[in-house]
Amino acid sequence: MAKNLSLVLSITLLLLVIQPIRGHSFKSLQHLVGSHKGQTVKGLHEIKHYLSAFGYLKLNRSTGLSNDHASVKDEFDEHLELAIKSFQKNFHLNVTGRLDSSTLDVMMTPRCGVSDIDDNMSPNYALFPGKPKWGKKFLTYTINSGVTREVLDKLSFALQTGFEEWHKHTQFTFARGRPTSTSDIGIGIMHIDGPRKVLADSVAPTSGKMRFDADENWSINDKPNVDQIDMVSVATHEIGHIIGLGHSTHPDAVMYPYLNGGVIRRKLSQDDIDGVFALYGKP
Ligand SMILES: [Zn+2]
Structure with missing residues (x-):
């Protein structure tokens, strides 16, 4: 009973985190190409919600989103410019502070729902704040x-x-079974935000909760079609969160947050391995 309650609580918490980006079609952002500081463009608040959901922008009075005035919400201010710059830096884009098309292309790519956490990370692995790990x-x-x-x-x-x-690559052994303690991993399938956008998410150690979006067109084939998402790549990524890794900015890393349809990223890169060694030591 207590276990069920904690699961419900953690799912509710995750839903709250995901809430700001639910219901938005990322495709609708296309008209924002070229936006820059000083402009007010309808729909910019969606970019603010997006950058906030993934850890790049703090939403408060000064960033305009708590203000009901629509023009303030859609104002391209210096906070938004800074957030876009750190997003661009993270994903090795030209750091222009503008919403150029390559930046919006990345934003419209299906991705993991977990925040990118640290916008100052060097181009490699990241750990969660406080470096939580399993004992x-x-x-x-x-x-x-x-x-x-x-x-x-x-x-x-x-x-x-x-x-x-x-x-x-680690000392971890994973076995499917009945839960025997509160620190066992619980994996759920539920509707998160519809097809694409957020594919799955997880909670840092030692929660062990993982969710997959039931609305995705999942594939486990070695060669998924472009309209399919490789579930093995996503599962491998989410397991990385479960054992304590954050998002990597290295595009070859399993812990890179974006995964397009038809793409396979199932093998740990040296960056993923460096990350898990940093947390647990070499096996
Ligand atoms: Zn992730």
């Missing part, structure tokens, strides 16, 4: 939610493949 090397996991047999089979395969990849 044990044997983790059991359970799949909580009931969806179709087909989706559950895909998820089981994706998780198993992802756990094996991390196991190769």
